[in-house]
Amino acid sequence: MRVLAVDDERGLALCTDGQGRRETVEIALVLPVAPSDELLVHAATAIAKEGSQ
């Protein structure tokens, strides 16, 4: 999912998928996160940043 906006205070990000669906995602495991980052999301938790390795 692509990051649209980050709420640093709550550790959450607003993300969108390829179909335009939006979802609030927990980002504690992949910090730091910035808009336009691509995240691998499982059960509303980002578990990896795509292309970061």
Add this chain to the structure above:
Amino acid sequence: MKFVDEYRDAELGRALSAQILSLVEPGRHYKVMEVCGGHTHSIYKYGIDDLLPENVELVHGPGCPVCVIPMGRVDDGIAIARREGVIFTCFGDMLRVPGSERTLLDAKADGADIRMVYSPLDAMRIAKSNPDRDVVFFAIGFETTAPSTALTLKRAKAEGVSNFLCMCNHVTIIPPLRALLTSPDMRLDGFIGPGHVSTIVGARPFEFIPADYGKPLVTSGFEPLDILQSIQMILAQLAEGRSEIENQYKRVVPYEGNRAALAVMAEVFALRPHFEWRGLGFITQSALRLSDAYAEFDAERRYEVPGVRVADPKACQCGEVLKGVIKPWECKVFGTACTPEHAIGTCMVSPEGACAAYYNYGRFAREKELV
């Protein structure tokens, strides 16, 4: 779409298929296990089987989290869900997993307040909106999903959401793999490693597979070219007499895993001494419970549950399917008494289950062959 389209290129797929063909020895039969249910789903969805030589067989492993939940745990969940004042939450596919007599969906129809959620965070939101009721989240999944539960429990503790509880059924991938490798009826040549579990645990925990058993393992992504390339890498190792851990899914899998995720899991969970796996029986230290520091959120400590071990229905052969001993269509009830609409076994419930994946994507091709 970025990170998707480039992994579905037909031309590259044909090139990888040709490379795979050039690597296999005629007369030798290769058995490669895809550990993860997500891979099973992709293999059937994209027809990857059809791009392989006949002597390369893909064997489905135990990595579908819904499939390995035993009937007794479903009964335990239903017992909690039926309690006065409880809101019971779980992922959608879990609703249809059969217990000994009923599913959670049946219990919901009977009047229990059972709600489908997309994430543990959703369940916690329900708890915050219903402070006078206990909200229980039925947590399932491998190391991919466990961090999500752990983070939510940390959040619940920090925010004082004391009516949020967890019935923990998280399992770990290494112990069943060890069990499979020591099984006398299982001869495998290599493994397609679970990509999403590996984003959390890394590749290091799988090192025992080449070291102790001499089998290659390639951690793989889930797009068709990922899987084809991983098979090519496994066959290249076999052709060169190597057995190593290789990482095809480098775009998300760090060799050492996700340290933040491992840390939060270590804080919130503890290993159970043993846990029953559907089809595989009891496996030592193969599942997680809530740690003592999070005991106040543990639904199994708050409520008494039956905890009875329930044998699978005789007609169901999910156990053999989960161990890769038989193919889905070799089960006696596949596609007749057992379908996704009326599942007898768990492998027919989840989209990641081998039976459901094959029923949805592969059976027509096979029916055509049989005609």
